[in-house]
Amino acid sequence: MAVERLACGRDPDDVWEGLDRGPDEHERECPTCRAARESMIKVRDATLTMRERNDAPELAPPVNLASSIKSLARVQVRRDRTFSVVRDDAGELTTSEWAVVQTVRRALDPIEEIRVQRVRISQTSSGGLALTILIIISFGQRVPKVADEVRAVAEHELRRQLRQAVERVDVRVGDIREW
Amino acid sequence: MYLQGTVLGDDLPDRDQVRRLVAERVRSTPGVARLEPSLQQSLSKIAGRASGLLTGRQRPDSDGGVHVTLDGTTAHIKIDLVIRPDESIIRVGDEARAGVWNLLREAGFDVVKVDVAVLGLDG
């Protein structure tokens, strides 16, 4: 929906765009445009002052805002995102999904042709591990070759971390681009 | 009784002593970066404001990463920890578990259960 034109037919947007240059011939003559320019200049100038005050203390958040958000986020970390690694008479060793994901991400870091977007780990119905890795890949790579390398590195790392063979590794290419 | 540099007397150690001993043993396990204090679940019900009066209540009633339950000669320990990068979750986790288990058996507990949760890597 367009803004109403001024009485003289001019588009207010054009008047606004033209504020920095001096008034053109029409704007010098036309009382509507003159009045529009004048009020718009007031808006522009006050807006600039307002923008300059973006860093003013009254617009700064309370000192504890960021830390309180982080504390509350921490509580929400889903406890059910942990799984059992070893269970015996002496107790249980569990690990969070995030810890395992981190190790896989670290292991994949050196592979320069890719960037790891997402790593998901889950347990299959038979109790085995399933890994899904979403990567972005740079131009000119042979996708199957890179995917195989990713798969091999991930499998190796999981075996090292958990002494379990992984049942399934899905490597998905989300995008091909430069970064 | 004398254990890890602490004189315990003939009785079994109490909760605080156990917590301290366990924490020391875990921290000295190779590959452990730190214990990870966990927050009480009840905090999720408090939606306080950063600037408001509830800020004090948001401070976690932390167990320092070691949760101890003692019942006579039975000890149940839960440990949350973070390992160093490039370490193996199972190697470090199991070594911490075994270390604490042995420690508590040496301290005189008959039945010992040690649960270790590896929550992440440091860095």
Added chain:
Amino acid sequence: MNGVGSSGQDEWTLVTRAQDGDLEAFGALVDHYSPKLFRFAMRLLFNRADAEDAVQDAALQAWRKLPDLEDPDAFSAWIYRITRNRCSEIQRVAARRATDPWDPTEMPEASDHRPNPQSQVETGEALAELEQLIQGLSDDLRACWVLAELEEMTYQEIAEIVGTTRSTVRGRIARARAQLAKGMAEWQ
């Protein structure tokens, strides 16, 4: 990709790691965005306590819903959008409360949703006048105008935040500007 955080990790990396559950990465995003989101919420709500609530709620909602964000590059628009929606909700609640028929004795000024007084000594009267006029804009116009003029976002970014088209955004900004200009003209 933008640089965010003390470790210099780009935003794409922080967002994707946070999506996988990395609290530290999320923390870096919170450190970067919470001051901007707070400022944005303040300009919509004019009340510190409400703005704080809005940003805190929005950030926690973002944390819960992060795994569902398909395009990590869209994080900024996404979190601004959540914040904006939270602000609208808070305003709806405040408006309902102000007209609550069950409590006729409660004066609107006494509710804690009233705007905080601006410091008029320092800011000058034109600025104070503009702030008044901005408060008088409708929710939609104000959001678009604030994002364009005070947060200096492009029409495309604003469109993604408010969930509409670029041309609608352009129209709203033009209408907001017309209203503000009219108000400034009438003021002496």
